Amino acid sequence: MRLATLEGKRRWINGGVAALAIAGVAGLAAAALILWMVGDPMVAGGFLAAALVVAGVGGALIRLAGRSGEPVSVAYDWELMRVMAEASADGVAITDRGGRLVCANDQYEQLFAGFPTPPSVPLAGDGAGELEVAGRVAWRDGHARVTLRGAVGVIEATITRAGQQQDVLIWRFAGRAVAPGMPARLMEALEGPLGIQLGAAGVMAALITAEGYVIAANAVLRSRAAVSSEQAIVGEDLARFLVEGEGGTVRFVAEGVSANPLRLVQIPLADDADAPILVALIDSDAGISGSADGIEALLMLMPFGVALVDREGRFMQMNSAFARAANVDVGAPPIYPGDLVVREDKGAVADAIRRFASSAARSTDLAVRLKDHPDDPVALSIAAARGLGDAAVLLSLKDNGEENRLKREVAQATKMQAVGQLAGGVAHDFNNILTAIIGHCDLMLMRHSPGDSDYDDIQQIRANSNRAASLTRQLLAFSRQQTLRPQVLQLPDVVSEVSNLLRRLMGETVTLEVKHGRDLGPVRADPGQLEQVVVNLAVNARDAMLSKGTGGKLTIQTRSVPIAEIRRRGDIVPLGDYTALEISDTGTGIPADVLPKIFEPFFTTKEVGKGTGLGLSTVYGIVKQSGGFIFADSRTGQGATFTIYLPVHTAGVPDVVSVAAQAQQAARHRSGELWGTGTILLVEDEDMVRAVAERALARQGYTVLAAENGEAAMELMQGVDRPALVISDVMMPLMDGPTLARQLRKIHPGIPILFMSGYAEEQLRRSIDLDNVAFLPKPFSVQQLAEATRDVLLAQEGGNVAA
Structure with a gap:
């Protein structure tokens, strides 16, 4: 935060002298008028005396104020203003009557690359003039608003007159600076070593906004585009410096009509229509050999997959992001782009590449399905490339794997929540029915003793009702609405309590191995429900291993979770301290098409009559209701691993005991x-x-x-x-x-x-x-x-x- 001292000066002293002189003259005039009308010298003298007293008191005050020798300052709490300005996501600046900048926040500095005094901030076109007019309107009317264009796009400026004496202007600029990440790194690179390297290779590069305003440019582009060394192109519309030539070429206005024509290549940095665009300009007579190193460096810097294709439709070059998104080896890429997609999309890709290679069309997007994951369409951008030697078409492919995974998880969570609410309502109504059935059975058993003809039938009804009650408990567990008795506990203790039971359940062909990590943090959960989680997962793993006919190995492990592992899980798991319970097997694994559905209620891969489909749904509900997270990782034929993350319990939080x-x-x-x-x-x-x-x-x-x-x-x-x-x-x-x-x-x-x-x-x-x-x-x-x-x-x- 930049702060400056604002000295407000009171101007009432001079005005006070004039006012007191007027009061004295008015008193004399009033006394004379009363003497003429009334004819009573006593009354007239009273008016004159009152006027003299007022003048004397005023004069004394003026002398006291003048004796101080210093102007009176208007007091402002700049520390409070600083805190308030920093709390704003917009750029905020404050100027005084003299137009001096007295306060500005960090967002203002980021937006305008420093602390220029409004309205002299870097803006495109006549933006500074428009802002100055808006400032005058704000002084006059108290408020003004104007839409401007800066180096980072559209900026909404709001100016408000404020202060104790209405003597300051508050300037609020709602815009967006270049976000941290690849565009920001590219800005630094273009103005640094990469820009120098590209310039030496004959490549002029600039980063522009979606509206065409220059954010950053390398030195060779700035020197050739500007009319004079004093002219800045950053913040200006790049089109102002270019004029269209023949054959799809352009040239710099500053170089005149005889200038060498240029080839222009535009590369969007994201699918977003408002994302920055990388522009490369190359002299039309420059060969690819002179700029190959620069083009390769430029491609490798892209935050998404970029590849060059020649006129025959063959790959020439691709960066690692493209190879990763297409799941190919960057050292041994396929020959044709059509080799990446499913057979149904090969024709559309080949036709588009052929059309763009032989025309001046700008770009298009195709939704294609890659052979490695045909269920998830990806966006393939195709653009005509000019001035890049043998390269005729530029392809860009965004890796949507993480985005698609997050979409599936959000959809899964939404579906589970909706079904959970339904299941909870059904279980609630069913519990009322079971309460009546069990209660009537109890009342009937009070009138019957063992040996009566009806006693066994009543007991059978009661037993079946209890089985139904356990089913409703599963439904409530799935919907996260069951009654839990949470306690602060250690996960190894829970595993130890249930391990003897598990050894009996596993049988002779399945080996159980239990491993515990060190320095485990305590968790807060219902021990009985956690035991049910372990048993359900273990039984599922046993069935998967026995289906192979050879048995296998079940491993139960507790461990602390490093923060890097939480970050790899994405935004699903908030950063924090967790203790993990991991259950893995050596069974047949879970097929990729089944894995997203395993926690859905009533979904089962077992034979009809051998599974309710509520086992994993119950596990999911218990873990979620305990504040944890569960993930399933598996590859077909290599077993499955279920990892449960439970937050570490912090001291000072009391346990809930009903x-x-x-x-x-x-x-x-x-x-x-x-x-x-x-x-x-x-x-x-x-x-x-x-x-x-x-x-x-x-x-x-x-x-x-x-x-x-x-x-x-x-x-x-x-x-x-x-x-x-x-x-x-x-x-x-x-x-x-x-x-x-x-x-x-x-x-x-x-x-x-x-x-x-x-x-x-x-x-x-x-x-x-x-x-x-x-x-x-x-x-x-x-x-x-x-x-x-x-x-x-x-x-x-x-x-x-x-x-």
């Missing part, structure tokens, strides 16, 4: 009895769940007041004593559970609340800003309902006693 868990731990040692007394308000919008819960609580000795929604519950509570406990569903029409709880606590402060829901407790707690609430996940049995009710009441009783 109120129900705390109450349960406090109550278990106090009583094993489920019977109780007192009034319970039960609120549930599902009739079948409400009926089961009401009967179950009544059988345990409680008095139950049942309501179908929150509004009905509030009406039911009118004229009723405070209940001992409120058991409420979370999601209900009209008035949901949290709103009901807040209303009830206004009437009965501190009343205990037990929420029941088919959604995840952790997810609900983030949206419920209530203290001292317990949670019971659906589906639940009659016994689980009775235990949760008892635990909350005992915890409340203990809290009251403690209080």
